[in-house]
Amino acid sequence: MSLAFTTEEQVAVAAVGRACQLTSSVFNKLVKNETLVKGDKSPVTVGDFAAQAVISSILYHAFPADPIVGEEDASDLRVESGKEMKDRIVELANEAITADLGLGDNANWGIGPGQAKSDTEILDAIDRGNYEGGSTGRMWTIDPIDGTKGFLRGEQYAVCLSLIVDSKVQVGVIGCPNLPVDPAHPEKGTGCIFVAVRGQGAQQLTLSGANPTPLTIPTSTPETFNFLESVEAAHSSHSFNDRVSSLLNITRPATRMDSQAKYGCLARGDGGAYLRMPTGVGYREKIWDHAPGQILVEEAGGIVTDSRGEPLDFGLGRTLGENFGIIAAGKDDHPRVLAAVQKALGEAKAKV
Numbered sequence: 356m357s358l359a360f361t362t363e364e365q366v367a368v369a370a371v372g373r374a375c376q377l378t379s380s381v382f383n384k385l386v387k388n389e390t391l392v393k394g395d396k397s398p399v400t401v402g403d404f405a406a407q408a409v410i411s412s413i414l415y416h417a418f419p420a421d422p423i424v425g426e427e428d429a430s431d432l433r434v435e436s437g438k439e440m441k442d443r444i445v446e447l448a449n450e451a452i453t454a455d456l457g458l459g460d461n462a463n464w465g466i467g468p469g470q471a472k473s474d475t476e477i478l479d480a481i482d483r484g485n486y487e488g489g490s491t492g493r494m495w496t497i498d499p500i501d502g503t504k505g506f507l508r509g510e511q512y513a514v515c516l517s518l519i520v521d522s523k524v525q526v527g528v529i530g531c532p533n534l535p536v537d538p539a540h541p542e543k544g545t546g547c548i549f550v551a552v553r554g555q556g557a558q559q560l561t562l563s564g565a566n567p568t569p570l571t572i573p574t575s576t577p578e579t580f581n582f583l584e585s586v587e588a589a590h591s592s593h594s595f596n597d598r599v600s601s602l603l604n605i606t607r608p609a610t611r612m613d614s615q616a617k618y619g620c621l622a623r624g625d626g627g628a629y630l631r632m633p634t635g636v637g638y639r640e641k642i643w644d645h646a647p648g649q650i651l652v653e654e655a656g657g658i659v660t661d662s663r664g665e666p667l668d669f670g671l672g673r674t675l676g677e678n679f680g681i682i683a684a685g686k687d688d689h690p691r692v693l694a695a696v697q698k699a700l701g702e703a704k705a706k707v
């Protein structure tokens with residue numbers, strides 16, 4: 356039996372919508388000194404921090420007992436050198452928190468224009484994402500800007516939120532401000548929110564939460580089938596994907612796109628399979644980079660596994676554990692992609 360999660364879905368869509376407005380407006384105003392390089396050398400902007408603060412504040416109001424696994428933490432903003440960035444983040448977050456009521460907002464759930472918050476409250480909201488994760492109970496994951504590198508290039512990025520209960524993703528929301536609403540008609544404009552609730556299907560909405568359109572991965576044809584892959588060669592192996600492509604006689608070049616927008620595209624039949632194989636040892640995939648995408652593809656009728664065909668385990672903490680890569684595809688395509696991946700892995704092993 357599937358549970359309703361009606362309030363969770365509505366809160367999550369409204370929170371992601373509000374954060375998407377923030378990130379799109381911040382992009383146009385982003386100036387030097389509003390981006391930091393984190394310990395792992397990856398970038399983070401005032402938009403990432405402010406969006407996490409907004410989503411976390413809304414979740415805290417609606418579900419105060421739920422722990423949050425969020426990508427960002429505020430430690431760099433609590434020191435003197437981070438003051439300028441902190442001031443900007445507080446300003447941006449408060450602009451979003453106090454913005455007018457939007458579609459789907461409901462003051463009873465704390466979704467809607469709230470009171471401006473103090474510096475401390477904003478930093479504490481960001482740090483509420485410090486939960487270590489685990490296999491039991493409810494928890495949310497926030498990736499306030501997934502694909503920060505794409506965001507900085509003015510390309511694809513996604514605001515991602517999921518609810519995990521006892522290691523299983525139950526609700527997933529992916530907001531993609533720069534993604535065409537209709538891939539066949541880019542002139543119709545950009546901005547989509549993908550939503551999935553376990554047992555209730557997948558949908559695409561407008562950025563303001565309107566026009567729900569159910570999504571089902573269509574049966575692929577050899578002409579339309581291709582891979583969706585990261586733009587960043589450091590995040591997933593392009594050469595491995597090329598080899599799998601040739602094993603499957605795929606003629607269409609891969610679509611390179613940042614962020615979980617790839618899962619959204621797959622769910623609406625815009626690309627045949629999302630393949631992400633590690634480029635080296637040591638990196639562990641983060642749960643916030645895949646939880647909303649996994650439920651979206653599954654609810655659109657697809658399959659998501661690692662390269663061994665095993666399901667992704669969201670109960671191991673903040674990461675997916677040892678990285679065996681990710682394969683997401685429609686249910687008819689997944690078995691043949693998995694077989695080709697195994698074959699390519701075998702070839703790579705034989706070479707060393």
Ligand SMILES: Nc1ncnc2c1ncn2[C@@H]1O[C@H](COP(=O)(O)O)[C@@H](OP(=O)(O)O)[C@H]1O
Pocket residue numbers: 397426498500501502503504505584585586587589590591612613614615633634638640641644
């Ligand atoms: N070496 C690595 N291998 C795989 N993923 C990595 C990585 N280094 C960073 N990432 C993750 O890749 C995500 C972006 O994925 P993609 O390449 O599909 O756009 C980043 O999310 P953020 O941008 O939220 O930090 C980050 O978590």
Ligand SMILES: [Mg+2]
Pocket residue numbers: 397398399426503
């Ligand atoms: Mg990041």
Ligand SMILES: [Mg+2]
Pocket residue numbers: 498500501502643644
């Ligand atoms: Mg990410």
Ligand SMILES: [Mg+2]
Pocket residue numbers: 403426498499500501502503
């Ligand atoms: Mg991120």
